[in-house]
Amino acid sequence: MRFYVPAAFAGLATCVYGTPVPAEGPVNSQGVPEQLPKNETALYPPYNYTTGRHDLPDLTGIPIKALNASKKPWEIVHPNSNRTHRFQAEASCGGPTATNPSTFWYEQITHDGTSPFINDNNWVVFRNVVTDYGADNSGNSDSQSAIQNAINDGSGSGNSRTSNSLGTTGQPAVVYLPAGTYTINSPLQLYVGTVLMGDPVGGTTIKAGSGFSGSVLIYGKDPNQDSTTNFYIKVQHLTLDSNNVDKDTTFTLLDWSVSQATQLSDVVFNMPNYSSGHTGVTMPEGGSGTFMGNLQFNGGVVGLNMDNQQYEGKSLTFNGCTTGILVSHCYDCVFIDITFMNNEYGLDVSGGNIGFVALLDSTASSLNTVVRAAAPSTGDHSLVIENFVKGSSVTNVVTANGKQVLNNNVQGQAWVYGNAYVPNGPNTGAHQRGTLYNSPRPSVLTPSNGDYLVIEPPSYKEYDVDQFINVKQVSGYPVYGDGDTDDTNNLNAIISMYAGCKILFFPSGTYIVTNTIFFPAGSRVVGEAWAAISALGSNYYNPQSPNVMVQVGNAGDKGVAQFSGLLFTVADVLQGCTLLEVNIAGNNPGDVAFWDCHFRIGGAAGSKVQTNCGGSPAQCKAAFLLGHLTSSSSAYIENMWGWTADHDLDGGHGQTISTGRGLLVEATAATWLHGTAFEHNTLYQYSFQNAQNVFAGMQQSETPYWQGNGSPSIAPAPWSSITSSPYYDPDFSNCDNGDAQCRMAWFTYINGGSNLFLYGAGFWTFFNDGSADCSNNGVCQTNAVWTNDVSNLYWYGINEHLNLNLVINNGQVLVTQNNNPGSWGGVVAAYLTDS
Numbered sequence: 137m138r139f140y141v142p143a144a145f146a147g148l149a150t151c152v153y154g155t156p157v158p159a160e161g162p163v164n165s166q167g168v169p170e171q172l173p174k175n176e177t178a179l180y181p182p183y184n185y186t187t188g189r190h191d192l193p194d195l196t197g198i199p200i201k202a203l204n205a206s207k208k209p210w211e212i213v214h215p216n217s218n219r220t221h222r223f224q225a226e227a228s229c230g231g232p233t234a235t236n237p238s239t240f241w242y243e244q245i246t247h248d249g250t251s252p253f254i255n256d257n258n259w260v261v262f263r264n265v266v267t268d269y270g271a272d273n274s275g276n277s278d279s280q281s282a283i284q285n286a287i288n289d290g291s292g293s294g295n296s297r298t299s300n301s302l303g304t305t306g307q308p309a310v311v312y313l314p315a316g317t318y319t320i321n322s323p324l325q326l327y328v329g330t331v332l333m334g335d336p337v338g339g340t341t342i343k344a345g346s347g348f349s350g351s352v353l354i355y356g357k358d359p360n361q362d363s364t365t366n367f368y369i370k371v372q373h374l375t376l377d378s379n380n381v382d383k384d385t386t387f388t389l390l391d392w393s394v395s396q397a398t399q400l401s402d403v404v405f406n407m408p409n410y411s412s413g414h415t416g417v418t419m420p421e422g423g424s425g426t427f428m429g430n431l432q433f434n435g436g437v438v439g440l441n442m443d444n445q446q447y448e449g450k451s452l453t454f455n456g457c458t459t460g461i462l463v464s465h466c467y468d469c470v471f472i473d474i475t476f477m478n479n480e481y482g483l484d485v486s487g488g489n490i491g492f493v494a495l496l497d498s499t500a501s502s503l504n505t506v507v508r509a510a511a512p513s514t515g516d517h518s519l520v521i522e523n524f525v526k527g528s529s530v531t532n533v534v535t536a537n538g539k540q541v542l543n544n545n546v547q548g549q550a551w552v553y554g555n556a557y558v559p560n561g562p563n564t565g566a567h568q569r570g571t572l573y574n575s576p577r578p579s580v581l582t583p584s585n586g587d588y589l590v591i592e593p594p595s596y597k598e599y600d601v602d603q604f605i606n607v608k609q610v611s612g613y614p615v616y617g618d619g620d621t622d623d624t625n626n627l628n629a630i631i632s633m634y635a636g637c638k639i640l641f642f643p644s645g646t647y648i649v650t651n652t653i654f655f656p657a658g659s660r661v662v663g664e665a666w667a668a669i670s671a672l673g674s675n676y677y678n679p680q681s682p683n684v685m686v687q688v689g690n691a692g693d694k695g696v697a698q699f700s701g702l703l704f705t706v707a708d709v710l711q712g713c714t715l716l717e718v719n720i721a722g723n724n725p726g727d728v729a730f731w732d733c734h735f736r737i738g739g740a741a742g743s744k745v746q747t748n749c750g751g752s753p754a755q756c757k758a759a760f761l762l763g764h765l766t767s768s769s770s771a772y773i774e775n776m777w778g779w780t781a782d783h784d785l786d787g788g789h790g791q792t793i794s795t796g797r798g799l800l801v802e803a804t805a806a807t808w809l810h811g812t813a814f815e816h817n818t819l820y821q822y823s824f825q826n827a828q829n830v831f832a833g834m835q836q837s838e839t840p841y842w843q844g845n846g847s848p849s850i851a852p853a854p855w856s857s858i859t860s861s862p863y864y865d866p867d868f869s870n871c872d873n874g875d876a877q878c879r880m881a882w883f884t885y886i887n888g889g890s891n892l893f894l895y896g897a898g899f900w901t902f903f904n905d906g907s908a909d910c911s912n913n914g915v916c917q918t919n920a921v922w923t924n925d926v927s928n929l930y931w932y933g934i935n936e937h938l939n940l941n942l943v944i945n946n947g948q949v950l951v952t953q954n955n956n957p958g959s960w961g962g963v964v965a966a967y968l969t970d971s
């Protein structure tokens with residue numbers, strides 16, 4: 137479907153197809169921007185001592201003092217090869233079998249996770265606070281010091297986890313609280329790499345004692361690190377309780393000023409009713425988050441105080457909180473499957489710095505106002521409500537500046553407040569104040585009640601420990617996960633042996649693989665503390681014929697394939713490596729799913745990419761493609777960070793990395809992307825090629841910092857575009873050859889396809905050639921999004937920073953920053969091709 141672009145509107149366009157904006161800055165006689173000398177120091181943005189916050193990403197890392205320098209998988213990989221691949225499941229026992237045991241399998245399974253790249257073979261990942269540290273789970277005495285000791289415990293070499301000396305990735309710790317109640321009288325402090333986990337079977341509560349000293353129950357943010365570098369922290373299967381603290385004292389249950397690859401899931405926040413001071417979750421130092429979900433907030437003055445760049449919040453219940461969600465800052469927030477009960481306000485977006493907020497698939501009862509909104513006439517405070525059902529005793533569904541503007545259910549339609557681009561109508565590119573647009577969701581995306589599919593991350597608590605296989609404990613098939621043994625063949629043997637039979641447990645560690653790891657139908661996999669699968673070797677050298685690291689099913693396969701808590705990475709510069717390829721579809725929606733699984737290219741110990749990529753992008757084509765959802769696949773993905781490192785998490789090495797591609801979606805059956813981020817990949821972050829039936833809730837992206845004016849590589853360089861199937865790369869032929877700000881990674885690149893329902897996109901550009909001085913009249917990058925011949929595209933919330941054009945449709949500039957100013961740059965509330 138093509139847009140009618142009125143002449144007046146087209147006249148505002150500054151970069152139409154074929155006539156791009158000339159490159160800024162010094163150019164040579166061919167019009168190619170001159171290369172500016174790099175200044176590593178200038179890369180690091182200044183910290184604002186007044187606000188204590190960065191407006192630019194923090195680019196510092198944590199050096200690993202006790203690095204095991206002899207562990208270099210790219211030089212010495214220990215062979216460990218019993219047999220060749222078996223790509224067919226050999227056994228199916230109709231399992232695993234659920235017996236609802238009274239003990240959580242994870243408490244009982246053999247714990248042999250490691251931290252492979254520090255100088256400590258005896259690093260302990262799993263810490264049981266009762267049996268190892270003497271915490272009192274009866275609630276009678278103070279357990280703060282026992283739990284904190286379990287968190288802090290470091291390595292035998294004397295480095296504690298509090299000391300900021302074990303890197304971001306070198307100190308994985310699962311602090312496990314068996315069932316019971318733990319009283320604490322002072323705050324707990326977490327650090328990067330911490331998983332704080334309760335028992336989902338028996339139930340674990342952490343309760344503030346009546347003598348609690350302090351104003352926060354748990355600090356989730358590592359105090360040694362800026363909020364924007366607080367990665368790899370997880371809190372799950374817990375109840376947090378502040379009922380012993382005076383209800384009118386200012387008190388927070390969880391300070392969650394954290395960023396990507398964090399997981400907050402299955403937590404209940406119990407606060408006193410009629411409180412004027414208690415808040416469930418706060419983010420006083422901000423952050424750059426992706427996802428939280430399956431949370432329940434009871435009581436308190438505020439349930440969730442959102443202060444972050446972007447988020448998807450999924451399956452949240454607010455009961456008796458005066459305000460359920462208070463958004464004090466969010467450029468781009470999507471809330472889905474929200475239940476408000478017994479509140480004054482459900483969602484308060486009336487103040488603060490807000491770009492776009494969506495409320496989807498939600499209900500409310502017994503409250504004054506479901507959404508308390510502001511009413512600006514710019515892109516600020518854009519709001520979309522879709523599929524909302526009003527329960528009993530609701531006075532207002534939406535108020536703007538205190539006046540009721542909506543008091544009905546919203547079903548089959550989207551209620552849009554903000555700038556909307558719709559075809560052929562008088563409303564093209566106009567500001568809307570509560571306009572309803574048809575938003576016909578395909579039934580394959582909404583298996584029940586017209587709601588998009590949402591699935592709680594599995595704890596597998598219904599299975600006994602005998603239904604699990606620790607992959608490091610299979611007799612005859614030794615697997616090491618030690619960061620320098622080749623685990624390929626024995627992993628493949630174990631995976632095929634137990635598919636359809638058992639659940640595989642990958643203890644914390646790094647599993648080096650030199651060829652494809654194949655997960656057939658029937659695979660269920662749990663990774664501990666983001667256990668890593670890491671590619672290595674000559675099978676991954678050829679970008680003309682890329683090889684897959686983790687392959688899920690073959691084309692046409694159907695069945696279960698579920699993954700949680702894994703990291704996909706590379707141990708060397710591997711220009712022919714596709715890290716993940718999903719071909720399989722489920723028999724039921726959600727059979728094929730990834731929760732809290734992430735990609736990381738470089739930026740961490742254990743990879744040559746960390747140490748050898750301080751030069752030019754051409755020297756560091758570190759991976760071909762992160763994730764590929766092929767045409768036969770149907771997958772549910774929740775909380776995924778596809779990160780090519782812009783900085784070193786474990787030290788100070790320069791990271792000028794050119795991963796080819798981010799996420800490529802060709803799937804047609806049904807795809808759900810809940811809370812995903814793809815960053816710093818060279819040609820695109822997201823590409824949808826003839827994709828159909830896709831839901832995306834909150835996509836966040838950033839361009840590679842080394843692109844733009846002055847860069848030694850102008851896209852597609854240092855790659856060559858492969859414009860044919862199955863890659864469909866952009867070739868940037870819409871830009872002049874030397875136009876470096878036009879030839880930057882597409883945030884989202886869409887060709888063909890239909891029924892794409894995308895909500896909340898945050899597309900941020902900060903740098904050109906590593907320098908924050910790129911901004912010229914508010915522009916560091918020319919184009920953000922390409923759409924071409926796509927039908928039934930319903931895109932709510934496109935939000936960008938320092939991009940001139942938000943959308944190029946069918947080769948024409950359609951949505952610009954200048955026409956949609958707001959928030960961090962430009963915001964459009966709705967871009968609908970067929971409404």
Ligand SMILES: *[C@@H]1O[C@H](CO)[C@@H](O)[C@H](O)[C@H]1NC(C)=O
Pocket residue numbers: 175176177178
């Ligand atoms: C690099 O940048 C820093 C910070 O802006 C500045 O202090 C320093 O002088 C620069 N160095 C060079 C060699 O330009």
Ligand SMILES: *[C@@H]1O[C@H](CO)[C@@H](O)[C@H](O)[C@H]1NC(C)=O
Pocket residue numbers: 182184185186187
């Ligand atoms: C720091 O933040 C304050 C308050 O927002 C602002 O006035 C100031 O300009 C900022 N400083 C810098 C160096 O950006």
Ligand SMILES: *[C@@H]1O[C@H](CO)[C@@H](O)[C@H](O)[C@H]1NC(C)=O
Pocket residue numbers: 204205206207254255256257620
């Ligand atoms: C360091 O790595 C080497 C090579 O894998 C290994 O043999 C050794 O045990 C490790 N040393 C320590 C102290 O972790």
Ligand SMILES: *[C@@H]1O[C@H](CO)[C@@H](O)[C@H](O)[C@H]1NC(C)=O
Pocket residue numbers: 409435455456478
């Ligand atoms: C708090 O109020 C909620 C909502 O009215 C109610 O369901 C809950 O039982 C109350 N909690 C207590 C501890 O009274």
Ligand SMILES: *[C@@H]1O[C@H](CO)[C@@H](O)[C@H](O)[C@H]1NC(C)=O
Pocket residue numbers: 216217218612613614
């Ligand atoms: C696999 O090799 C290991 C030694 O690397 C050996 O202990 C084991 O018995 C072998 N298993 C099989 C099934 O051959």
